[in-house]
Amino acid sequence: MWIECVPNFSEGRRLDVMQAIAEAAASAGARVLGMEGDYDHNRSVLTLAGETATVEEAVLRAAFVAVSQIDLRRHVGTHPRMGAIDVIPFIPLEGTSMADAVQAAQRVGERLGRELGLPVYLYEHAATIPQRRNLADVRRGEFEGLAARMSSDVPDYGPSSPHPSAGAVAVGARRPLIAFNVFLNTTDIQVAQAVAKAVRNSSGGLAGVKALAMDTVSQGQVQVSLNLVDYPKTSLPRAVEMVRQEAQQYGVSVARTELVGLMPVQALLDTARYYLQQPDLTLERILEWQLMEQLDDAGRVDKP
Amino acid sequence: MWIECVPNFSEGRRLDVMQAIAEAAASAGARVLGMEGDYDHNRSVLTLAGETATVEEAVLRAAFVAVSQIDLRRHVGTHPRMGAIDVIPFIPLEGTSMADAVQAAQRVGERLGRELGLPVYLYEHAATIPQRRNLADVRRGEFEGLAARMSSDVPDYGPSSPHPSAGAVAVGARRPLIAFNVFLNTTDIQVAQAVAKAVRNSSGGLAGVKALAMDTVSQGQVQVSLNLVDYPKTSLPRAVEMVRQEAQQYGVSVARTELVGLMPVQALLDTARYYLQQPDLTLERILEWQLMEQLDDAGRVDKP
Known part of the structure; x- marks a missing residue:
């Protein structure tokens, strides 16, 4: 009964x-x-x-640190946020269901x-x-707009007013997604x-694609920040190529891309299938993948 | 002490x-x-x-079937070959050395x-x-040229004349390679x-790239058949893109590609790095990869 959890914190500078x-x-x-x-x-x-109980306890301990160390009143960044620990998604892994993930979200x-x-919004x-349902709606107005909004929008748990320094948090259950940034060779945020x-x-x-423009000034390039929430249907390479194509009409090329967090191996396979023009490539053709399965069948524990 | 072995047989039609x-x-x-x-x-x-001994026995049993079922005197195909079981490479896996692979080749x-x-050529x-050392040299003249050549080129094991129907076999030890075919949108073999x-x-x-043109008539396209024998240096996407670039001067595009056998996960990662313009992508960013390692650390056996 394993579960995945990918909490986001409003701190990307103080290591x-x-x-x-x-x-x-x-x-x-965890x-x-x-x-x-x-x-x-x-x-x-x-x-x-x-294990679900272990991950729940881990998120709580992480949240304690975030609330004590992060002050949203002094937080500046390009990404929308409403809390020190901003969003806590639980994602079912093999052996757990979406209902299990929902219950974990409720308990946490x-x-x-x-x-x-x-204040907690499920x-x-x-x-x-x-x-x-939609995280962007839950976060609308961000930290600065919380007090005004909460008077009419009572949270699922906790107080009916924002935590002074830590704001509010969205806790949920969702399918896995790919968070991915594409940097464009321009400083023009309008592109x-x-x-x-x-x-x-x-x-x-x-x-299945969410996208935001980000003024990533420190990089000398602007960024299109993507969430692929249904990557089995709209694959990573397809989204990247649409970004490339759309930027091209402004004479702008893709400088590089960046993965946020982890991505499923399916995205690696989709990328190889797409660019190598080999739509029938499967993980069964990957040596280490086969070996891990085979070694496991044989009751061995060595992994390549 | 696991080893990999990738024998090639001169039969691709009779399932x-x-x-x-x-x-x-x-x-x-095995x-x-x-x-x-x-x-x-x-x-x-x-x-x-x-296990090395198991794989050696497996290759012997497979060779028995090949020698009894495949007659090179009636074999037609685009790929160079000199034997019913044509080539037997042993490849060290983690825990075995090239010296172990050489000894396996000698015993087999x-x-x-x-x-x-x-007749066996190491x-x-x-x-x-x-x-x-070079397989292409060992196989020069193919099955049809064996009798003439063997009078002066005594094999390492076995008789000094070809097996009447099964020819001769090359047995060796090598590093892993990627065997990969690129189909071109033309029937002109000269391209x-x-x-x-x-x-x-x-x-x-x-x-680190070997390449042969293949007249793959049944597909309506010609093929460039590649071996990448040092893919950590010359990666799969780089080789594919050079094929694409070279074909382009003849107005010919890449129709599709095809993997022969298995490929290392490194090739999947190299492909994603190259086309997604993300040179620092690592396997640690792949969810299932991390989970397999982590689950293994925890003494679990479930794999995603």
């Missing part, structure tokens, strides 16, 4: 704080699969996996409200009202905005 | 023979990771892994000569003379020949 958050999670016995910060977003993504939400005094599969608008589904683009 | 070969190998307890046939090449590639070579009456890391010549290292192309 000591990010490390303390990851260590707090690890101290509960597996830390990754902790990556982004300077411009001023945000970090922690990837956890383990209740504890965050009671133990940390954080979102996506854990949402209690339809208007909270990134036009590309994001063309690519994202809500304004006419690709199904 | 029952290919299946009998794979079953013979499996009957010895893990069959793949068995793929190619109609035009009239050739198949069996991928085995297991000795038994193929003694038990099946096959090649590459197992070669006993420098002229036999494939020009591209192969430009790409292969022996005539001035990329380091």
Whole structure:
């Protein structure tokens, strides 16, 4: 019964704080699969996996550190955010169901409200009202708009007013997604905005694609930040190529791309299939993949 | 002490023979990771892994079937070949060395000569003379030229004349390689020949790349058949893109590509790095990869 959890924190610059958050999670016995910060977003993504109860405890401990170390009143970054620990998605792994993930979100939400005094909004599969299914709607107005909005928008757990320094948190259950940034060879944010608008589904683009333009000044390039929420249908390479194509009409090329957190091996395979023009390539043709399965069948533990 | 072995058989059309070969190998307890046939090449590639002694026995059993079922006097195909079981490379896996692979080649070579009456040439890391390091040199003249050539070129094991129906076999030890076919949108074999010549290292192309033009008539397209023998240096996407670039001067595009046998996960990663413009992508960013390592650390056996 393993579950994945990918909490996002509003800290991508102070490495000591990010490390303390990851260590707090690890101290509960959860597996830390990754902790990556982004300077411009001023945000970090922690990837956890383990037994459901262990992961829940790990998120709580990480949240304690975040609430004590991060002050949203002084937070500046390009990524929308409303809390020190901004969003906590639970993702079912093999052996757990979406219902399990929803229950984990409910238990963690209740504890965050009671133990940390954080207002908690359940979102996506854990949402209690339809208007909270979409994370972007839950976060609208961000930290600065919380006080005004909460008077009429009572959270699922915790107080009915924002935590003074840590804001509020969205806790939810969702399918796995790919978070991916594409840097464009221009400093003109309007190009990134036009590309994001063309690519994202809500304004006419690709199904399962969310996109935001980011003014990533420290890099000398603007960024289109993508979420692929249905990558089995709209694959990573297809989204990247649509960004490339849309940017081209402004004479702008793709400088590089960047993965946020982890991605499923399916995305690696989709990318090879697409660019190598080999639509029938499968993981069964990958030596180490086969060996791991075979060695496992034989009761061995050595992995290549 | 696991080893990989990738014997090639001169049969890519009769599925029952290919299946009998794979079953013979499996009957010895070796893990069959793949068995793929190619109609035009009239050739198949069996991928085995297991304990060294088990894999050696498996190859012997597969060779018995091949020698009894395949008659080179009636074999037609585009791929160079000199034997029913044409080439037997042993490849060290983690925990085995190239010296172990050479010894496996020697033991199997000795038994193929003694038990099946096959002339055996040791090649590459197992070669006993420098002229036999390169497989293409060992196979020069193919099956039809064997009798004339063997009078002066005494094999390492077995008789000094060809097996009447099964020819001779090259047995060796080598590093892993990627065998890969690129189909071009033309029926003009001269285009494939020009591209192969430009790409292969022996005539001035990329380091670690071997290439042959193949008249793959059944597909309505010609083929450039590649071996990447040093893919950590000359990666799969780089070789594919050089083929694409060279074909373009003749107005010819890449129709599709095809993997022969298995490829290392490194090639999947190299492909994603190259086309996604993300040179620092690592396997640590792939969810299932991390989970397998983490689950393994925890002493679990479930794999995603």
